[in-house]
Amino acid sequence: MRYVRYTTPVGRAYLPAFARSPWAGLETQIDRLFEAALSDTAGGTAARFPVDLFEDANATYVRAELPGVNRADIGVELVDGTLQITAKRTTKTGEREETVDFSRAVTVPDGAVQADKVAAAYENGILTVTLPKREEAKPRKVSVTVA
Secondary structure, X not given: OEEEEEOOOOOOOOOOOOOOOOOXXXXXXXHHHHHHHHOOOOOOOOEOOOEEEEEOOOEEEEEEEOOOOOHHHEEEEEEOOEXXXXXXXXXXXXXXXXXXXXXXXXXXXXXXXXXXXXXXXXXXXXXXXXXXXXOOXXXXXXXXXXX
């Protein structure tokens, strides 16, 4: 089973330490820092949450941690090769009520998933979406013959 932590990708150079600058990639990291800090202040943007992707021979799984979210406030859609997960968390503080919207989109290879058999389960604050693979997309063993 292959396990991939799906967060913001980080670019790294694979050069020896003496050949690259100690400042390489700093500008990109600063841009990501400001993007993450300012994304909540921009009007209409939803908060993001990390998701884990892993697969086996029969399916791909997407796992998202959504603590404190009611099952009825979670939406999962698979449209045109994109899995869209949305959630809403409402918290009450005294007489004040605050609502936070979460959203995350994960691209799925076209034609690799049986869209009619996608399943989602939410238990103990963890959402698990199962994306079964089509027979054509499953790995096949190829025998090698001697010529």
